[in-house]
Amino acid sequence: MPELISPDARWHAAWLEAHAEWGPGAHEDGFGLRPSDDVGTREGFATWLARLAGDACTYRWIVEGERVLGGIALRHGFGEFVRQFGHIGYGVRPSARGRGVASWALGRVLGEAWTLGMSRVLVVCAVDNVASMRTIERHGGVPEKSPDERVRRYWIENYLSLDM
Numbered sequence: 001m002p003e004l005i006s007p008d009a010r011w012h013a014a015w016l017e018a019h020a021e022w023g024p025g026a027h028e029d030g031f032g033l034r035p036s037d038d039v040g041t042r043e044g045f046a047t048w049l050a051r052l053a054g055d056a057c058t059y060r061w062i063v064e065g066e067r068v069l070g071g072i073a074l075r076h077g078f079g080e081f082v083r084q085f086g087h088i089g090y091g092v093r094p095s096a097r098g099r100g101v102a103s104w105a106l107g108r109v110l111g112e113a114w115t116l117g118m119s120r121v122l123v124v125c126a127v128d129n130v131a132s133m134r135t136i137e138r139h140g141g142v143p144e145k146s147p148d149e150r151v152r153r154y155w156i157e158n159y160l161s162l163d164m
Contacts, residue, residue, distance in 0.1 A: 001064070030072040088106065121156050123156060136154045137154070
């Protein structure tokens with residue numbers, strides 16, 4: 001059974017294994033990874049983790065046993081970055097896809113969003129990412145018209161907060 005954990009340096013080797021499985025490019029949503037981050041060395045990895053701790057974002061890694069399966073991020077506020085990429089971003093390594101891992105993690109992070117007092121969150125995915133669209137819709141995501149034809153934008157509401 002997977003679990004969500006806060007980023008931790010002890011997972012360096014397992015994280016690198018997942019990172020290698022994705023291959024090159026910027027597609028590991030949910031990790032807050034930038035092209036300039038040096039995650040290959042212990043020092044660079046620690047520096048990256050320190051930067052994440054200072055972000056206006058809650059990062060969680062999806063782990064199972066000794067494997068990092070993916071990452072998910074809950075971005076706070078509603079600045080320009082959130083308007084473009086959403087409150088929640090996630091990614092699951094290729095070998096762990098198709099098992100419901102993303103849906104499970106999204107459900108847990110939505111719970112964190114509601115605990116923080118958020119009444120609704122924006123989740124964005126590429127128009128060709130059918131698995132992600134289904135995951136978001138499974139959690140009540142309602143599509144809105146997007147100015148960018150390459151992405152789908154969804155709002156997920158905390159219906160419990162509407163009853164208060």
